[in-house]
Amino acid sequence: MAKRIGWISFDSIGRSCLEAAAEAGAEVAGIVTLPGPPRPEVSGMCRFDDIAERYGAELVEARNLNDPECVAAVRRWEPDSLWVVGWSQLLRDELLAVPPGGTFGMHPTLLPRHRGRAPIPWAILTGLARTGVTLFEIPDATADSGAIVAQAVVDIAPDETATTLYAKCHQAHVDLVREFFPRIAAGDAPRIPQDPTRASHWPKRTPADGLIDWETRAGHLDVWVRAQTRPYPGAFTWAGHRRVVIWSARPEPGGPPAPAGTVVGHHPQGVLVACGDGHLLVREVSVDAGPASAGPALHPLLPVGTVLG
Template sequence: MRALLIGAVEGTRVAANAIAATPGWELAAIATLPPELAARHSDFVDLAPVAAHHGASLVPVAQCNAPAFLEEMRALAADIVFVIGWSQICGPEFRAAAGGRVVGYHPAPLPRLRGRAVIPWTILLDEKITASSLFWIDDGVDSGPLLAQRFFHVAPGETAGTLYAKHMTALDAMLRELLPQLAQGPVPGEVQDEAVATWATRRRPSDGQIDWREPAEQVERLVRAVGRPYPGAFTDAAGKRVTIWSARACACADRKHASPGQVVLRDETGFAVRCGDGRALHVLDFETAASGAPMLHSVLGGGA
């Protein structure tokens, strides 16, 4: 079985290794963003070494629905196209060029949380259980028949980084089970239940701006949701951006008279900022836009 893999992130690398390691499969090519477009994904991974290691062609592609790329797809004559870690919608011409056999991946328990930025949304929504999903791509968005799903718990202090890692482990396990099945013959998949479908909207880096009028627990959740490998939660101090990578809600502002956004504590581990509910956010890891060095004033921006 010949596979064409399309993507540009860690999940693409996981999929490449799984395909190449499965008997009966050949990783014919990896299509990915050219280096000059790497900024499209905050979690971009250079897949050139992966392709070279597995003897696969590396195909740079800016738009997967462009006629020139569709011609390359037809020439590759892959039995199945895997789209894993790719933010562009695969249109009808794309699916036709792939012979209608296109497998997609989504880090959510489909049909719940179709759409964009689902790892941050999983944390922001305080989901207790999530899943990784593999499915046949159809003419909808994350709506095709399910080929595999692996559920797991979301820890109380889950961060974008730890949740991302859990999804990569689940993706690897699912692929190593599914690939032999696909090689043996058609796998129709399970139709998704539209009655319980939900959709997650796109998030931009600007959505990481902290509003200190919010409760401390909610601000902490934002920090956890948009941290590495994403752009991070941020605020302003003296006109300079401060990105907060790690923090925890605490009661250290209980006896401090301050407004939301004011620094109420400094210690050897960091500093604390009063939030809208009277509690505080104890910031443990942060950097400034200028140099990465601490530069804090008594009042921070972002909604104070």
């Protein structure tokens, strides 16, 4: 069986999938990850030093997978297959040519639908009732278009947050690796071509895209906050020169009329803010990248009459 693998990842899902592959019989030859400590703007980023030591694997830190030094390291490992789980850069032909058993990736949607970036926030923002995770082959330098090995469906609850959906997709990734790595190693895993006429694409999101427009209806701002909460950078607004990231909120009936973005009242669970239609109860925030505050602790941070936006 072709069990020797190279692994490329910088996030917690990729780390868990690597452990699942090892438990399923993989021999981990080497790992490529990002350099430096985890950064808050890189969602889910974690370190792989200890896991590389555990498996006796070489650890290579790289920002560009296609740099000659990185390609040379992967060649040195002589992997039967290469796995990319949690890395947005496209692999070029020189790297893809290394493993004789192919290169495999994972994407948290049901391909060919919703290729592209930020799939977990977009799934909530667009109101999907279900999404999923796809394990697929990477034959060339295109994004999310290779033959499908397997898929898992993930239901999205009406009150889903990015935190809870990330956890569901995390587990679905692990389950697929655990089930299908042995079949890939044995050479009998499925290869189902994607239908390009069914493909759709989600665009990249940046932290700046989380800016709140308080003229929006409260019900949609609830979705806006839930879709971008941890482990993502969060929906945010401004209180004067202070940047306020809102981690948790919910629509709240009632409340006095006021211009959109005005803090109109204090509540045991937070502060009440007028929206374009309705009111949003803001329950947890961070101000200027400081620690999170919730409930009554928000009252001195956001006094009644503060105008956000």
